[in-house]
Amino acid sequence: xxxxxxxxxxxxxxxxxxxxxxxxxxxSMFDYFLWYKKYPAEGPTFLISISSIKDKNxxxxxxxxxxxxxxxxxxxxxxxQPGDSAVYFCAANNDYKLSFGAGTTVTVRA
Amino acid sequence: GAGVSQSPSNKVTEKGKDVELRCDPISGHxxxxxxxxxxxxxxxxxxxxxxxxxxxxxxxxxxxxSAERTGGSVSTLTIQRTQQEDSAVYLCASSLIRSGGxxxxxxxxxxxxx
Numbered sequence: 001x002x003x004x005x006x007x008x009x010x011x012x013x014x015x016x017x018x019x020x021x022x023x024x025x026x027x028s029m030f031d032y033f034l035w036y037k038k039y040p041a042e043g044p045t046f047l048i049s050i051s052s053i054k055d056k057n058x059x060x061x062x063x064x065x066x067x068x069x070x071x072x073x074x075x076x077x078x079x080x081q082p083g084d085s086a087v088y089f090c091a092a093n094n095d096y097k098l099s100f101g102a103g104t105t106v107t108v109r110a
Numbered sequence: 111g112a113g114v115s116q117s118p119s120n121k122v123t124e125k126g127k128d129v130e131l132r133c134d135p136i137s138g139h140x141x142x143x144x145x146x147x148x149x150x151x152x153x154x155x156x157x158x159x160x161x162x163x164x165x166x167x168x169x170x171x172x173x174x175x176s177a178e179r180t181g182g183s184v185s186t187l188t189i190q191r192t193q194q195e196d197s198a199v200y201l202c203a204s205s206l207i208r209s210g211g212x213x214x215x216x217x218x219x220x221x222x223x224x
Contacts, residue, residue: 043215100152
């Protein structure tokens with residue numbers, strides 16, 4: 001039962017342009033959402049989060065948008081840089097458990 | 111180092127053998143989690159430890175899987191009679207508080223069952 005879905009397995013974007021990653025969820029009990037970034041052979045690292053009481057959170061080049069009515073969130077990276085090439089996981093919290101999406105592989109082209 | 115460490119980084123075993131995977135969480139973190147990532151899948155929750163409370167084992171896929179956390183620190187995930195479908199990357203994470211907020215992940219153990 002996949003409660004968090006990332007329907008785009010990959011995304012290719014030119015350096016300097018915007019990367020938009022999407023995530024959908026089904027459980028209305030989720031109260032906190034996170035994005036993690038993962039490089040090969042490393043564990044995921046926390047990137048940015050948003051509480052369910054907010055609709056936007058910004059941190060430097062990264063902005064997360066939450067649309068609760070649509071059960072949808074997105075991560076915007078602008079401008080995209082080569083070091084942003086990685087797998088991005090969307091995660092949602094219900095109490096202490098995180099449910100993760102399958103990930104989106106982002107490739108930033110020079 | 112100050113991060114979560116896991117050992118071994120890679121483990122190749124034969125079907126039917128038992129394996130033990132180890133996790134050293136960040137010092138002082140009371141919550142510890144095990145996840146599994148199979149090829150092309152997201153992270154699948156396995157088990158959660160918080161302080162001295164009974165662990166949440168609801169994510170363990172079968173009774174061949176067990177985990178313990180000794181002294182509130184190091185944790186060991188044991189898989190008995192491994193099967194090929196157990197092949198995956200096993201990730202450990204720890205956090206400061208009993209919350210699904212930011213969790214700090216180790217590099218994972220890649221398990222291959224032949």
